[in-house]
Amino acid sequence: MERKDVDIEKVTPMMKQYLEIKNENEDLIIFFRLGDFYEMFFDDAIKVSHELELTLTGKSSGLEERIPMCGIPYHAASTYIDKLIENGHKIGIVEQLEDPKNVKGIVKRGIVQIISSGTIMDTDTLKADDFNFIASITDFKHGYAVSYADVSTGEIYAFLLEHNPTKVVSEIINLGVKEVILDSKTDKDIYSILKNQFHLTLTITDELSDEYAYIYEDIIDQRYIHSVKHLLAYVIHNQKRDLSHLQKLQIRETKDHLKMDVHTKRNLELTETLRLKQRNYSLIWLLDKTKTAMGARLLKNYLLNPLIDKKGIERRYDIVGTLLKEFILKSDLEKYLTEVYDLERLSGKIAFGNANGKDLLQLKSSLKVLPQISEILEKINYHKKLTDFSDLYNLLEKSIYENPPVSTKEGYLIKEGYNEELDELKNLRKGGKDFVAKFETEEREKTGIKNLKVGYNRVFGYYIEISKGNTNLVKDEWGYQRKQTLANCERYISPILKEKEALILNAEEKIIELEYDLFCNIRDEVKTYIPKLQETAKIISEIDVLQSFATIAETNNYVRPEITENEIYIKESRHPVVEKVINGEFVTNDIIMDKNTNILLITGPNMAGKSTYMRQMAIIAIMAQIGSFVPATIAKIPIFDAIYTRIGASDDLVSGESTFMVEMTEAANAITSATDKSLLLFDELGRGTATFDGMALAQGIIEYIHQNIKGKTFFSTHYHELTDLDKTLKHLKNIHVSAYEEDGKITFLHKIKEGSVDKSYGIHVAKLASLPDSVIKRASEILKVYENKENKRDVKIQEALPIDELMPKKSKVEEELEKIDPLEVTPIEALNILYKLKQDANK
Missing domain, CATH: 3.40.50.300 (P-loop containing nucleotide triphosphate hydrolases)
Structure with missing residues (x-):
């Protein structure tokens, strides 16, 4: 059965909900959350079952014929999503938008996130040592504006290019962009080449967004602003979450860096080998002795964008030279850098709202060694200082458990002593559980059944379990009620146990709810530190790259140029x-x-x-x-x-x-x-x-x-x-x-x-x-x-x-035109130049 043949008015309310969402998002594979599973239907189910080798089944939906369906457990979804993204698909995650307790009838559902190759936020999926860029290409007829961002770290860049499709494609491939958004005016050849030759995820849209205007508030050139708005519109639409970790736009001027085209970078095997397209035995493989993921990414950025500023180059030489002389400090620095996690991507997860307890512990571990790193930077006369995060460290130290679960909705997140109400609930729960343990001992003594056990499951709550061989010893006067028969035992409930169960479970539910609220408040507090954390990440990543340079210089006997x-x-x-x-x-x-x-x-x-x-x-x-x-x-x-x-x-x-x-x-x-x-x-x-x-x-x-x-x-x-x-x-x-x-x-x-x-x-x-x-x-x-x-x-x-004699001489107007860079000329300057050229042509 095909989706286009279905009468939407004849299906069940749930399937009607699915079809309305899918019909508005034809380009997405819809992951529709039902209980503990994400389910896919119709053509999505056929496609996904084939690509992921899942069983294709059917589902009743009010029609005569069962509709195609496949599903995956929601807690293991990331593995399946990764493979579909790798195959070039976009995924729409559909979740409940209301609490079922407060709703009569069907719960409202909607897309809470769209995941595509350029908008992945899961750090387990992303390569730690590489960027994950998404780019926008906008065509201004006289030239192109390209903006690109790594949504996971919040970095955004932009540059202008002459109106040359080959150069645009070359730059996109050069940057290793994973996904591209084009406006409708962009040359269709560019779309075709990026899609068919390089298999990038592409979208054509003219939507713009005015949100997060701070990103480009310091920029005057409207071409950059237009390009960034184009990029943001797509990212905001996909993510549907807070993106306040996005940093201010950095303009990439070609005149600030050594120019190398894609062929040069490939021929010299800077980041991958020509033959096997792998990192091993490339130049970056040799140079990378960094200790942090941020440092590894910055090293790649350095390698693809070498400086042409003598002062900047000499400053790096000086720090490398100092680290070589101060080898004990260098050794300590390496040790402390190993303790620093990926502050850039942690900041992204915190802003995005998907950071869990383990992420905040990684942040705490990183903050713990910053004072020691700061001390070393002062001793080597490093030109930047690290921020003091002692307040943030103390907050995390007193609030988050040392071994929290992956989920933020299972409790066991918040330490005792952080919140008075939570401590009271935990004492109540502990009292109840102590009662259960005491009750088990007393019942064994009262009944004489030595293997009597008190257990718990979500279906029956607390129960008394007695083996088949001892069930004949159970007496009516004990008030036991048979609840379940198993192969080797019987399970009973008792009024006293049920009374305590209500107290314990009520406390448990309140604890989980309160811990989640407290955790979200802590995460929101951490969010206010994101700009300073991002500044710190830049300093840490730079010193990490420079210690890597010092390490390879020492190991391989290199000399200062x-x-x-x-x-x-x-x-x-x-x-x-x-x-x-x-x-x-x-x-x-x-x-x-x-x-x-x-x-x-x-x-x-x-x-x-x-x-x-x-x-x-x-x-x-x-x-x-x-x-x-x-x-x-x-x-x-x-x-x-x-x-x-x-x-x-x-x-x-x-x-x-x-x-x-x-x-x-x-x-x-x-x-x-x-x-x-x-x-x-x-x-x-x-x-x-x-x-x-x-x-x-x-x-x-x-x-x-x-x-x-x-x-x-x-x-x-x-x-x-x-x-x-x-x-x-x-x-x-x-x-x-x-x-x-x-x-x-x-x-x-x-x-x-x-x-x-x-x-x-x-x-x-x-x-x-x-x-x-x-x-x-x-x-x-x-x-x-x-x-x-x-x-x-x-x-x-x-x-x-005599080549010069054979070549036709250029006119003065042609010579003047060759000197002009249209990307660097303002509108008023262009009019003045045009007026002057017209005068020259008439002479």
């Missing part, structure tokens, strides 16, 4: 990850580029280490700009504004172009965006096309970088003819990776030396890869034929091409 203007001088550099995972000793290499050298043209055999050399340069630059010490004996390095890489094959995010097209697109992006302060890495550019085409393009790009960009560039190639460019390009220098050949066998030395090589040793590498001898022999013969042909040709490709 010295920041220069335009000179690279790195002695005995190493690739930090490769040196940890290879068998044997890593071969160190110098990286030297003085003020007069902008391009290193790298030649050498395949597999000799050209790519590793280039990658370790980029990784050392990134480590230096996040404030870490680096793997070298001396490191003098400038601050780069961007890193552009063209290394290996990569996937085109949008159009599915050929490898060569992707290669050229990435190269174009690099040379049009790079400045003289950028770092460029090109690994064998041009190999995806015919030899002479590739060689010509490689030379053209090298010349363009040399003449126009002048950024530090590493360019590896197998086109050995290009090595003659050092005669015409004064800022280019040849280097090569050495290899040793003897008796047709090759040994890679992995050592960088000055000058060029004129041989690629490709066939030798094939031999190392165990290609059949017959193939190797034939390839060697063919190679000799090609080499003879090349010797006969008189091709001189080394001459610089």
Whole structure:
């Protein structure tokens, strides 16, 4: 039976309630709470039973045919919800909205929360060391505004982008966003790519919210405000709870951080490996010696957004250096940080209203060690101070039991001595239970039945249990009334026991009710401390990252970088990850580029280490700009504004172009965006096309970088003819990776030396890869034929091409337009610029 065929007026009141909720929320799987189960019906039941491998049954609902149904226990729902969220679904949780005791007829129900991949608040589900971002994309036709938040921690960010769908998709994937909300004006291609290629949870809506205006009260640009309102509308609609833990909006300016696109971050394996897409053996795996979940997340943020501010970088170096000197303080700091729980996500749960007793105990444990951490921060002259939370600690210490239950509605939450009324009720309950224990002893003596027991269950309350062998001893004068017969015993009740039962259970019910109210009041009191707790979390996470940097520097013998203007001088550099995972000793290499050298043209055999050399340069630059010490004996390095890489094959995010097209697109992006302060890495550019085409393009790009960009560039190639460019390009220098050949066998030395090589040793590498001898022999013969042909040709490709003469000259208006960034221009400035350009065009 399908839902669309059901006459809503013929079903039972409960099923009518379900259908009304489901018909208004077609995109949700409805978890409908009935007793101790969440139940699903119709198409939801069929879908969920299949995906979760549950039994599909039927339910009577007033119709001739039973409707499809499946269910799960509500106390185990999180496991099932996690799997459905992972499969891309959104879950609507339906609960009772009224107390059944106070209602005649059917209890009102409604959706109390919508759970989607970007709005998960359950810390057991979320990865402790990673963000869980939900993003909004709004299209302003001239550009995009993107805002994104981690609802579990309350952090919100926003940035502007040019009107380029590829860049928007790249940024969303770069951030690791789990769910995206788009407005109806956004390019449908963006929706399609994010949905089909990256399988993100997507929603199209134009709803805005004016709630929580404090988040953007300091922001002037309306594009940011509009974007955040768009994001908030969706989050508020889904969560339906207090979100006062959301923090003030942070604008992410690209000019404040080292720019790296998604390809660069993947090629350098910053947060996951290229091959297996896992954290192990990535750079973050090596750097992460943090002790807190907050620190681990901040480290990832640092790694993806390195600084370009010299003062900020040097400040981090200073703290790392101090921790290395003060190793005893560092050891104590590590010990205390281990005791700190995830204050950011605890704050979120407290505001959200789903923090339980264990969460408040975790908060108390964290607060307990803050005075010791504060003392250490003062001793190392840390620039921020921690808040004193002694009042909050004392409140939690005197109120919350040391081992509370998971649920907040089972009692055993509040300590004795905290509330007078609660203590009286507990004494009453204790008196009743003492009576029960005494009653059992007296009844055994009175009846002579040694195995007589007094027990309790929710159906019968307190009862007397007598084994079958002793039931003949029961006398009418004792007033026992048979209540239940079991296989091996009989259960009875007695008037005296029932009288005490009413007192005990009444006290129990009042205790649970009062403890819940008291707990909610304590949680509300804790909520007032959230802004200070979030400030504290930021300080703790930063010092945690810096102690992690100190730990890896000490363990791996890293050195403090010295920041220069335009000179690279790195002695005995190493690739930090490769040196940890290879068998044997890593071969160190110098990286030297003085003020007069902008391009290193790298030649050498395949597999000799050209790519590793280039990658370790980029990784050392990134480590230096996040404030870490680096793997070298001396490191003098400038601050780069961007890193552009063209290394290996990569996937085109949008159009599915050929490898060569992707290669050229990435190269174009690099040379049009790079400045003289950028770092460029090109690994064998041009190999995806015919030899002479590739060689010509490689030379053209090298010349363009040399003449126009002048950024530090590493360019590896197998086109050995290009090595003659050092005669015409004064800022280019040849280097090569050495290899040793003897008796047709090759040994890679992995050592960088000055000058060029004129041989690629490709066939030798094939031999190392165990290609059949017959193939190797034939390839060697063919190679000799090609080499003879090349010797006969008189091709001189080394001459610089007059590219500037061939290119059409740009008009003055075009030149002016290229200087304008539309995202940085105010409306009044735009009008003034337009007026000036019109005057120039008419001249």
